[in-house]
Amino acid sequence: MLQVREEVQAMKEQMTAWYEALHKRPEPSFEEYETTEFIREKLEAMGGYRIWQVMKTGLIAEIEGGKPGPVIALRADIDCLRMQELTDAPFKSEKEGLMHGCGHDGHTTMLLAAAAFLSAHKDELVGTYRLLFQPAEELPPGGALEYVKAGVLDGVDYVLGQHVMPFLPTGQFGIKSGPIMAASDRFYITIHGSGGHASQPHLTIDPVAVGIQIGANLQLLVSREVDPLDQLVVSLTNFHAGSGAVNVIPGEAELSGSVRTFNEDTRQMAAKRIKEIAESVAAAHRATVTVKYTFGYDATVSDEYVASVVRDVAADSFGEENLPTITPLMGAEDFSRYLKVVPGCFWFLGIGNEEKGYTHPIHHGCFRIDPDALPLGAELLLKSAFALAERHESRSIREV
Secondary structure (H helix, E strand, O other), X not given: OOOHHHHHHHOHHHHHHHXXXXXXXXXXXXXXXXXXXXXXXXXXXXXXXXXXXXXXXXXXXXXXXXXXXXXXXXXXEOOOEOXXXXXXXXXXXXXXXXXOOOOHHHHHHHHHHHHHHHHHOHHHXXXXXXXXXXXXXXXXXXXXXXXXXXXXXXXXXEEEEEEEEEEEEOOOEEOOOEEEEOEEEEEEEEEXXXXXEOOOHHHOEOHHHHHHHHHHHHHHHHHHOOOOOOOEEEEEEEEEEOOOOOOEEXXXXXXXXXXXXXXXXXXXXXXXXXXXXXXXXXXXXXXXXXXXXXXXXXXXXXXXXXXXXXXXXXXXXXXXXXXXXXXXXXXXXXXXXXXXXXXXXXXXXXXXXXXXXXXXXXXXXXXXXXXXXXXXXXXXXXXXXXXXXXXXXXXXXXXO
């Protein structure tokens, strides 16, 4: 019987050291060279892994157990955010303007701990375990898409991943089937008008006035064109026009923003209607527009069966009381790329601790992970993978 909890908890000091080392040396999307070598060094020291790369950064490591079984992929993202750290932690970022503000250093640490356990018990394992240390989650189109295109999931039966979340206290997990994170898209609207003197607006086609009207009309998409039981967020986040002179009406204005959905039909409708609204409002005021709509990450949708296995494992290991009912977040994740190809589950790992001051949200300059949560995440990754491997044969027989 594999003693997962005992052995992973014994690695806590090592995990904390890995986490702090990674936190000190953050690297942005597609530039994770030092991080990749850090991971490679640890995996090679563990032994038993076939290691390869399909991109300049990130790596894949596979270990085959002593007993036949499914191929299970476990994923951690490895990139940081372009933001300034505001903590005074002794292991704070050593790089100006770069910070692990989304917890990817924690994700990497937990997967390394899982890797160490798998290596130590290679001959006892059922199935094959493919570890995906993935670059560029933070920068669409993202590293997951490149991994899928490169065939990294070929032959994989299940895929598992997790994300640290400070709104859940350490020791709790957010696990559900179906959508857990939203699709994330972007729109860019350039309004072409005709500038002139602010005292003679009748001689201009004012792109600022048109932009205000477009922004106001876009809000009606949510309140008047979507079922109230559906979810749509349209956020206008940028509005740029003019050079700073207050007596000049500019010739152009630029708007851009974010669209979040769970339902694919709603997503396509929003893309179509944003373009139509921008064009029609502009035409009503004698302006023209150029609209660019970029589809980003899909909604992250966990498979019902895999999510039920993960939830059963978590309930047995941590107690039903530590599995609160959660609602989907409107944030996005490129783990969604994997779930479009292979059944899997993505869940939230609680890392919040008010007593220790771990309360700041992700993407905040003071964000920190409670180190007590790291062994818990590694434990659930491993136990969920083992449960899927043990149940795979009987499930396959039932399906036949």
